[in-house]
Amino acid sequence: MQTSWSHTIFCPGSFALLGSIVLQDATVAARVRTAGAILLGKTSLSEWASFRGIVPSGFSGRGGQGTCPYFPLVNPSGSSSGSGIATAIGLAAASLGSETTGSIVLPSSRNNLVGIKPTVGLTSRAGGA
Numbered sequence: 001m002q003t004s005w006s007h008t009i010f011c012p013g014s015f016a017l018l019g020s021i022v023l024q025d026a027t028v029a030a031r032v033r034t035a036g037a038i039l040l041g042k043t044s045l046s047e048w049a050s051f052r053g054i055v056p057s058g059f060s061g062r063g064g065q066g067t068c069p070y071f072p073l074v075n076p077s078g079s080s081s082g083s084g085i086a087t088a089i090g091l092a093a094a095s096l097g098s099e100t101t102g103s104i105v106l107p108s109s110r111n112n113l114v115g116i117k118p119t120v121g122l123t124s125r126a127g128g129a
Contacts (some may be wrong), residue, residue, distance in 0.1 A: 058076035
């Protein structure tokens with residue numbers, strides 16, 4: 001059983017970082033794992049957190065276009081759209097994403113979920129994905 005995401009391949013939806021190696025778990029992932037959570041996997045995200053130009057949310061060069069399970073022709077919205085999609089279709093009971101400008105709240109609303117936006121500074125953003 002994999003007990004850490006450290007030394008795994010990391011790529012925020014982009015071929016530019018293909019093969020990059022994460023040296024340690026993200027702080028949040030390490031803490032929830034220590035508390036007994038079982039992390040099932042990683043999801044797709046909008047390439048470069050949607051700061052790549054004029055492309056729809058949920059699109060990445062590596063994973064293609066993510067689709068909203070309730071409204072397939074609607075933009076899944078937000079850079080954490082893969083986390084919202086995976087939870088909405090039942091692949092996980094919960095998921096973690098990062099909030100920039102709607103990255104949690106927008107996919108939550110499109111996928112009939114409740115999104116909790118962390119207070120900046122109270123949740124660590126250190127470490128790999």
